[in-house]
Amino acid sequence: MDLLIAPLSRAGHAVAFAGRAILEMFRPPFELKETARQLYEVGWRSLPLIAVSGFAVGIVLSMHTRSSLERFGAEALIPAALMLALVRETGPLIVGLLVAGRVGAGFGAELGAMKVTEQIDALEAVAVDSFKFLVVTRTVACMLAMPVLTTVANFTGIVGGWAAETAISGMSFEAYFRSAFSVVGFADYIPGTIKTIVFGFIIAITASYLGVHTRGGTQGVGYSATRSVVAASILLITANVVLVRLIFFLFPESAG
């Protein structure tokens, strides 16, 4: 019985942790400085990774789309197909997984280390709300950084796709760019970007939860970091299924 109750109670505990985070986001004090610092860590310092990955994914997607569409003589649709794939799913998911890897591990390890070295207790001792200072700031930073990083990945992906395409057909960037946006609608672009806010929330909450609940010494820190990445990635991918279904429900034209 304990085998069933223990995981369920942990899950309930995590959900309460997430609920508290949401509530605390809207309660002052807002810890803006710490949030900005986290935004720098999570957003700005992830930019090179995201930009390069987006560019590479754009090239690869372009090559695959070309080989598929060439069979039907529909090469003119390559930019549009690439853009649709990027903004709807590939961009958000790639960014989500990359941030889950980079940031999730960072949060898990950092908060875990603070926990095992009793730094969190020290913060509490000086009357600082450790949850607000450590968890909420990270969650807000992650939620803000994700859509920006996704937009960057989408655009570098388009540039990568253009680089691959122009090497073969010599297409101009403007023509490629215009063609890429020819079939993308608001219903593809906006929900695809907005859902990454949810991804950011999931990554930050999962990693923070596992970090602040770290047990044991240094080994526990490493364990928390690993679990943070794995749990954040799994939750992100499964949540994506629900989100896509929800987007189709709210924006029926994006399902077409």
Next chain:
Amino acid sequence: MGSPRLALVGAFVGGGLLLFAVGLFMIGDRRQLFTEHFEVVADFGNVTGVQVGTDVRLSGLPAGEVTDIVIPPAPGGRFQVRMRVREDLHSLVRTDSVAAVLTDGLLGSAFIQIRAGTQSAPEVADGGQLAGADAVQVADLIEEGRETFRLVADEFVGLREQMTETFSGLGETVETTTLMINDVGNDVRQVTTVSALFMDAARDVMEDTHDIVQRVSAGEGTAGKFLTDDALYTHVTGMAGEVEATLRAVRGSAEDFEQIVGGLRGPESAAQRLLVDAGDVVTHARDAMSDLAENTEAMKRNWLLRGFFSERGFYNLDEMTVEEYRELLRDDRYTPLRIWLRADVLFETGEDGSVTLADGAEDRIEEAMSELLQYPRSSPLVVEGYATAGGLGRQYRAADARAAAVQDHLVRTFRRAAELTGTMPIGPEADDSPSGDGRWDGVALTLFADPELIGRGPDAEAVP
């Protein structure tokens, strides 16, 4: 946290928002959300692929999008499609403009194409009505394509029937030609027979006359008696008269014959007309055959049938000289299997030079053929005729007749296809004959078999 870091954070968030806004603007621009518009309405019976947001183009230029589709109240009604069109294109949309639902290629999405109106028609008002032309469905195209295929197939069937008729007509023409030529031949033969009879009669009379004159000459010693003997004189005179009459008759017959021959030669004679007709028929037949040959040649050049012809590589032996035939024997594509048969055991030559198979010849041919029966019946078989006796002409005739006699037997007995069983009168020379002296008197059965079936080089075998 220092201010440079804050600036970077600001740049990160601001840049991200700007980039996102660029995306929004690009999409909005494509949908012409930031330009002035006017509205038009068109009715369609079928709106496959059309939905709110579907592109509207004016003569191919992006012009706006569909804003609403009003469902008809009852079956048989038409869907009312409302469209938003760029104001700067308003001057091109006239009351006689026509809107149509089209598809961007086979795989592309549907869009509505508005055809620019004419100069004389007034501009359509905001919210005005345009004529709607229904979409062409791929399914309709396929249906039409199927109909076209059916028509083409019917044409082919008709063409084949026509060709069959033409060929059967050609066959009849050839038969008629043969009959006519036979008739002409019979007439000539008859005339020749008649004239020969005349000549025989004339020869008899001349011999009789010569005999009499000799007898008169011999009776010179009794000239007095001859001159005084009235009875004898009268007899001789009468005989001379008879000779004269006979000669006259002979001359008459000769003139008749000349006339008949002249008649045959004359430009308006029946026989001549017959020959001219026959000539025409033969010319037509030749033309038809040449057309057929041209068609066959064209078919050979057709990529679809080229392989079929080049793989077979059949030759018409009638068009081939002996030297060309010898080159064919050296062709890599076939391995000629030859069986030599001597004339003295095979043929009987009649007094008139006709060649027939001798007693037991059939057994020898069958024995020889038994060697070749293991190869496909589709392998071409050539009966080479050889003859050494007499001059070139006689050698040729004898070789031809021998080959023909054996070919005839093979076609009859072994039911070999006539077009795959040819004859080749060669003459006396046979380079690789078993006699060793480069000559042969008889025939050789040469089977052109596929080298892959045999797996060995040219074979020579002699059957006595």
